Amino acid sequence: MEYKSFLPPKRVLMGPGPSNIHPRVLEAQSRLTIGHLDPKFVELMDEIKALLQYAFQTDNEVTFPVSAPGSTGMETCLVNLIEPGEQVAVCVNGVFGGRMKSIIERCGGIPIVIEDEWGTAVTTSKVEQTLAQNPEVKILAFVHAETSTGARSDAKIISEIGKKYNCLIVADTVTSLGGSELKVDEWNLDAVYSGTQKCLSCPPGLSPVTFSKAAIDKIKNRKTPVQSWFMDVNLVLGYWGGGAKRSYHHTAPINSLYGLHEALILIKEEGIENSWNRHRLNGDLFCKAAETIGLNPYVKEEERLSQLIAISIPEGVDDAEVRSKLLSDYSLEIGAGLGSLAGKVWRIGLMGYSSNKSNIEFCISALRNVMSR
Amino acid sequence: MEYKSFLPPKRVLMGPGPSNIHPRVLEAQSRLTIGHLDPKFVELMDEIKALLQYAFQTDNEVTFPVSAPGSTGMETCLVNLIEPGEQVAVCVNGVFGGRMKSIIERCGGIPIVIEDEWGTAVTTSKVEQTLAQNPEVKILAFVHAETSTGARSDAKIISEIGKKYNCLIVADTVTSLGGSELKVDEWNLDAVYSGTQKCLSCPPGLSPVTFSKAAIDKIKNRKTPVQSWFMDVNLVLGYWGGGAKRSYHHTAPINSLYGLHEALILIKEEGIENSWNRHRLNGDLFCKAAETIGLNPYVKEEERLSQLIAISIPEGVDDAEVRSKLLSDYSLEIGAGLGSLAGKVWRIGLMGYSSNKSNIEFCISALRNVMSR
Numbered sequence: 001m002e003y004k005s006f007l008p009p010k011r012v013l014m015g016p017g018p019s020n021i022h023p024r025v026l027e028a029q030s031r032l033t034i035g036h037l038d039p040k041f042v043e044l045m046d047e048i049k050a051l052l053q054y055a056f057q058t059d060n061e062v063t064f065p066v067s068a069p070g071s072t073g074m075e076t077c078l079v080n081l082i083e084p085g086e087q088v089a090v091c092v093n094g095v096f097g098g099r100m101k102s103i104i105e106r107c108g109g110i111p112i113v114i115e116d117e118w119g120t121a122v123t124t125s126k127v128e129q130t131l132a133q134n135p136e137v138k139i140l141a142f143v144h145a146e147t148s149t150g151a152r153s154d155a156k157i158i159s160e161i162g163k164k165y166n167c168l169i170v171a172d173t174v175t176s177l178g179g180s181e182l183k184v185d186e187w188n189l190d191a192v193y194s195g196t197q198k199c200l201s202c203p204p205g206l207s208p209v210t211f212s213k214a215a216i217d218k219i220k221n222r223k224t225p226v227q228s229w230f231m232d233v234n235l236v237l238g239y240w241g242g243g244a245k246r247s248y249h250h251t252a253p254i255n256s257l258y259g260l261h262e263a264l265i266l267i268k269e270e271g272i273e274n275s276w277n278r279h280r281l282n283g284d285l286f287c288k289a290a291e292t293i294g295l296n297p298y299v300k301e302e303e304r305l306s307q308l309i310a311i312s313i314p315e316g317v318d319d320a321e322v323r324s325k326l327l328s329d330y331s332l333e334i335g336a337g338l339g340s341l342a343g344k345v346w347r348i349g350l351m352g353y354s355s356n357k358s359n360i361e362f363c364i365s366a367l368r369n370v371m372s373r
Numbered sequence: 374m375e376y377k378s379f380l381p382p383k384r385v386l387m388g389p390g391p392s393n394i395h396p397r398v399l400e401a402q403s404r405l406t407i408g409h410l411d412p413k414f415v416e417l418m419d420e421i422k423a424l425l426q427y428a429f430q431t432d433n434e435v436t437f438p439v440s441a442p443g444s445t446g447m448e449t450c451l452v453n454l455i456e457p458g459e460q461v462a463v464c465v466n467g468v469f470g471g472r473m474k475s476i477i478e479r480c481g482g483i484p485i486v487i488e489d490e491w492g493t494a495v496t497t498s499k500v501e502q503t504l505a506q507n508p509e510v511k512i513l514a515f516v517h518a519e520t521s522t523g524a525r526s527d528a529k530i531i532s533e534i535g536k537k538y539n540c541l542i543v544a545d546t547v548t549s550l551g552g553s554e555l556k557v558d559e560w561n562l563d564a565v566y567s568g569t570q571k572c573l574s575c576p577p578g579l580s581p582v583t584f585s586k587a588a589i590d591k592i593k594n595r596k597t598p599v600q601s602w603f604m605d606v607n608l609v610l611g612y613w614g615g616g617a618k619r620s621y622h623h624t625a626p627i628n629s630l631y632g633l634h635e636a637l638i639l640i641k642e643e644g645i646e647n648s649w650n651r652h653r654l655n656g657d658l659f660c661k662a663a664e665t666i667g668l669n670p671y672v673k674e675e676e677r678l679s680q681l682i683a684i685s686i687p688e689g690v691d692d693a694e695v696r697s698k699l700l701s702d703y704s705l706e707i708g709a710g711l712g713s714l715a716g717k718v719w720r721i722g723l724m725g726y727s728s729n730k731s732n733i734e735f736c737i738s739a740l741r742n743v744m745s746r
Binding site for chain 2: 001003004005006007008009010011013015017018020021024026027028029030031032033034035036038039040041044047050051067068069070071072075079099102103105106107195197203204205225226227228229230248249250251252253254255256258259261262264265268327333338
């Protein structure tokens with residue numbers, strides 16, 4: 001068999017991620033590789049940290065990108081904070097809350113599940129009730145923007161309730177960072193993780209995380225070692241922890257970090273609030289346009305994300321056929337439903353560089369054409 | 374503070390990795406991102422698998438790149454194979470054997486350490502003796518090419534001994550894949566991991582792994598869940614396991630995989646044996662040239678790697694000053710010694726695209742000039 005260089009088709013990426021990548025980010029990824037201990041690279045690391053602090057709206061000293069995809073950020077936050085036998089309250093209203101629960105169990109934690117229907121936000125009164133009934137719980141985990149359903153939960157209120165019961169707050173912001181209002185410090189979030197392939201317009205592969213001082217205190221005072229060597233924040237900090245002297249932990253993914261740096265500069269240039277607003281306005285526009293062709297959002301307006309919109313698939317429309325035709329005839333990717341929403345919704349991403357008016361027009365007219373055939 | 378795009382300096386990378394990246398690989402990384410479930414991407418995944426099988430010289434069905442750096446490949450192999458309470462024999466003759474030991478402990482395993490001096494190969498008679506004395510041991514782990522010292526161990530013989538005692542064999546080939554003779558199937562290695570940033574001429578960030586049928590059988594029949602969600606091969610196989618239907622596990626690092634695909638095509642074009650030979654010949658040339666300026670390899674010839682050569686730092690020469698001048702005056706990176714070899718050796722990498730005659734001449738003359746000042 002002969003192998004040829006892979007020349008990817010040009011896609012319009014309007015699924016749940018990756019979103020389209022800004023050309024400046026793609027170009028940055030192809031710059032010359034240098035060493036992970038090169039003084040010039042250490043300067044870049046400092047800038048990435050400062051830019052991530054800006055994107056997360058935090059002064060947390062411990063803010064860095066985990067060298068692996070978003071789910072590893074989730075595992076990094078949980079595996080460092082949880083010691084075997086600890087009860088952890090976890091809100092499950094979609095795939096990613098469920099994934100948190102699985103990881104909590106693998107860490108030896110005892111998940112106390114706060115369940116909500118898929119496609120709805122976390123019910124804050126249930127959080128209050130659960131924490132009141134389970135005084136041993138000292139960690140509360142939830143998903144800010146459920147990528148599997150398009151529901152946005154009220155991170156500020158959930159965190160307030162958690163703090164009332166002396167919990168450390170773990171928040172999944174994979175799909176919200178850059179796309180929804182997110183204020184890590186003001187909202188008192190303690191361990192927050194995200195991904196690069198959503199509203200940051202960056203290829204997948206890295207997971208920005210940030211830890212509060214309280215979270216780091218808990219990690220530093222663990223009675224048992226962190227079960228993962230790769231994710232052990234105590235070790236990673238020798239490299240990412242700041243200062244002129246960086247000690248080798250693992251070899252950082254140099255070129256991916258070039259891309260992240262460029263993507264974060266783009267966010268800084270736009271302004272984080274402007275980025276939130278752009279996502280909100282384009283999400284509203286998309287929903288209005290969708291209604292004109294008979295498509296309705298699955299999530300009710302006040303709990304709906306703007307950057308990832310679940311659309312109910314109309315009766316009699318073939319889910320897989322529509323998605324497949326969009327891809328083959330329009331080179332347009334939209335997302336399928338996951339889990340209990342499989343076959344019931346499409347997930348339309350308007351994230352990062354993909355969140356623009358021409359994509360909205362294109363997607364709506366392609367959907368109309370494909371469905372009317 | 375204002376942030377600018379990062380324009381990395383042009384370095385000659387002759388440290389322990391990353392090595393210089395082939396321009397075709399850098400270019401591939403900047404191609405347009407597509408979705409991780411796109412049919413075109415699934416075709417690419419199949420090609421990456423076939424090309425990795427070629428590089429590893431294996432027919433193992435379970436062969437894929439872990440979406441994180443080499444150390445995560447190490448943790449992936451160990452965390453899947455080891456159940457709590459199991460004894461695991463581990464050869465320690467440098468940093469990476471020691472890292473394996475730490476991960477074995479974090480998995481709840483009981484390491485039985487076979488220790489050798491840093492800068493020497495694993496003593497095979499000690500392996501035999503240890504396995505004979507510890508009949509409960511069913512996993513044997515060792516490092517083929519110790520990146521921290523430049524010593525090459527005899528993977529074929531070590532595996533033969535392990536098999537005599539019914540062990541599964543775990544091999545670290547981070548620095549050997551593509552650079553030293555490595556025959557996964559012929560040598561009966563069961564769980565093998567590597568990295569992209571050494572002899573594959575690819576940026577860091579991915580860890581190719583391959584598992585034998587016996588290893589997969591053990592993983593599928595575990596009594597306890599794999600403690601890591603991200604690294605659980607049972608889950609990852611839903612995505613990488615082949616067939617037309619791929620189910621989402623995590624979002625694959627698309628553009629890094631474009632780079633790996635291109636790098637593996639380069640290996641295929643050169644021929645894996647030719648790649649091994651090139652590394653061997655250039656390693657020999659480097660050692661001969663080094664002797665002419667009074668520099669001697671730290672590892673004896675029959676145990677010496679060709680792609681990563683530890684050079685004894687001559688008496689009275691300032692380690693850090695030489696490395697710093699090489700970087701500032703020649704834009705040349707070489708590696709420092711690690712652990713017990715810190716300050717005693719330099720580590721010179723001649724890996725992948727960096728393994729060529731002009732680099733040898735350049736490095737030798739730069740070293741001569743800097744040391745004679």
